[in-house]
Amino acid sequence: MVVGRRHARSAGAFFVTARFLPYGRQWIDEADIAAVEQVLRGDWLTQGPSVGWFERAFAEKVGARHAIACANATAALHLCMLALNLEPDDAVVVPSVTFLATANAVRYVGAQVAFADVDPQSGLMRRQDAEDAIRRAEARGWRVRAVIPVHLAGQTADMAGLSALARERALSIVEDAAHAVGTHLTGPDGQKVAVGACDRSDLACFSFHPVKTMATGEGGMVTTNDDALARRIRVAVSHGMTRDPAEFSDTLAATAASGQPNPWYYEMGEIGLNYRMTDLQAALGLSQLSKLDAFVRARQTLVDAYDMALAPLAPVLRPAAKVPGVSAGWHLYVALIDFAALGLDRAAVMGRLRQDGVGSQVHYIPVHTQPYYRRLYGDLTLPGAQSWYHHCLSLPLYPAMSMTDHDRVVATLTRLIKG
Known part of the structure; x- marks a missing residue:
């Protein structure tokens, strides 16, 4: 499932750029498609047995x-x-x-x-x-x-x-x-x-x-x-x-x-x-549920690889703290970055990553700072939430990622931080 593939010509040579790596995406295989197709060919698109x-x-x-x-x-x-x-x-x-x-x-x-x-x-x-x-x-x-x-x-x-x-x-x-x-x-x-x-x-x-x-x-x-x-x-x-x-x-x-x-x-x-x-959704969900354990294992493998490969980038970049006793079905891989020590703000880092085909995201802007809630409740000081927000950056993590994809993310971050 290759997405974001672009073609370009340089000095007369034809080449294919590396695919863009979003911070997250689904894994859909033929079994999933067949499960949905079976519903489409049946009598119940909604309010049925699935x-x-x-x-x-x-x-x-x-x-x-x-x-x-x-x-x-x-x-x-x-x-x-x-x-x-x-x-x-x-x-x-x-x-x-x-x-x-x-x-x-x-x-x-x-x-x-x-x-x-x-x-x-x-x-x-x-x-x-x-x-x-x-x-x-x-x-x-x-x-x-x-x-x-x-x-x-x-x-x-x-x-x-x-x-x-x-x-x-x-x-x-x-x-x-x-x-x-x-x-x-x-x-x-x-x-x-x-x-x-x-x-x-x-x-x-x-x-x-x-x-x-x-x-x-x-x-x-x-x-x-x-x-x-x-x-x-x-x-x-x-x-x-x-x-x-x-x-x-x-x-x-x-x-x-x-x-x-x-x-x-x-x-x-x-x-x-x-x-x-x-x-339709339920049929896809049943098919996906049968692969859940494999999805979790793939995500854990990538998280372990990130932790090891990004360790040399401390203290500028550190992974979010792990919680003892939790075997996580990882949705996100969040890095905490000291942008001031790096000399680049987060927008600049995200822009540099994107230039190399690496997506990233911020999870999340603290909800208490949203205009609706500030009007409703006034200003509130929550230092832990603000610290998390000022440092967090979610890196690509999804089962379809290969180790080559992972290595590209790490190499891009290493160039940014180590120079």
């Missing part, structure tokens, strides 16, 4: 009781906020280093965002960061109801500390695991537990965007072990409709003369959304 098959396979893969597929990870987060019945003076703790969707989902239901700082070396929220955010929220008169740990780059936030805090304060935990498909934590008994098993949380949300560990085009998933939360989310994902006779309130309208439920009948007890996943 979504249920994908949900059951994903739940089994991560070890959760329930998995509910939806349109994307933003939808997954929104559905979770709805399921928690948040009210306007309720607050949810969200680390500032995340994508906009994590905080926005809280605002979609009218609740308040209590922004937390992060470890400047890993970008991850710690227990102390959440506690500080809770104190600030309570000083505003908010009632903190939940915490959303964000598993940045594929590594997990401090789930032991955060789950203990949640138990002490009767808080819900919703994992933003958009980056962590395929990540495992080592549990107290030494056994590996998949992110999504919800052993230390109420809910977990995943993304299947093309740059993530596995892809469905767009798409998301919520996992939980709570039957009531699963039911609320499953109803909300499709307009709030239910066809379950046990849940009908108007039994006269629902029932035929025979005593059986009318076959067309449904009820909407609560307003919902159209956040359904299509069968």
Whole structure:
């Protein structure tokens, strides 16, 4: 799958430049294409059986009781906020280093965002960061109801500390695991537990965007072990409709003369959304899920190679800190660069990389600095988030990368830093 290939002529010679390496991209093979083609040739492009098959396979893969597929990870987060019945003076703790969707989902239901700082070396929220955010929220008169740990780059936030805090304060935990498909934590008994098993949380949300560990085009998933939360989310994902006779309130309208439920009948007890996943996406997801372990291994191999090859570039460039006890399904490889010591700003570094066909990205601009949130809550000082933002740069990482591609990224960075 060669992309970005360009042809040029120089001194009468015809040559092909190296392909452009984006910071992330999907891996699609013939099995994936065949899976989608089978749906295209069938009867159900949406609202068919493939979504249920994908949900059951994903739940089994991560070890959760329930998995509910939806349109994307933003939808997954929104559905979770709805399921928690948040009210306007309720607050949810969200680390500032995340994508906009994590905080926005809280605002979609009218609740308040209590922004937390992060470890400047890993970008991850710690227990102390959440506690500080809770104190600030309570000083505003908010009632903190939940915490959303964000598993940045594929590594997990401090789930032991955060789950203990949640138990002490009767808080819900919703994992933003958009980056962590395929990540495992080592549990107290030494056994590996998949992110999504919800052993230390109420809910977990995943993304299947093309740059993530596995892809469905767009798409998301919520996992939980709570039957009531699963039911609320499953109803909300499709307009709030239910066809379950046990849940009908108007039994006269629902029932035929025979005593059986009318076959067309449904009820909407609560307003919902159209956040359904299509069968096309689910078919691709099932095929991708069968390769997830291989995708994770390929990413880990590249991360290990980066760590070794970039070590001589310290202290100007250092990899983001690794979290003990986490076997990451790496979504991103983040380098922390001292741009001042290098004598080049980040835009210049990204430009030089691009000239050599190497893509890069910044994950993320701290959400608390966005104009909307500054107008809403005023200025907030979160030094860990600001330090992370000022130094971070995501390098190419995806299963289709070859070691030759990896070596090109390293060589370009080495020329930039060593001269």
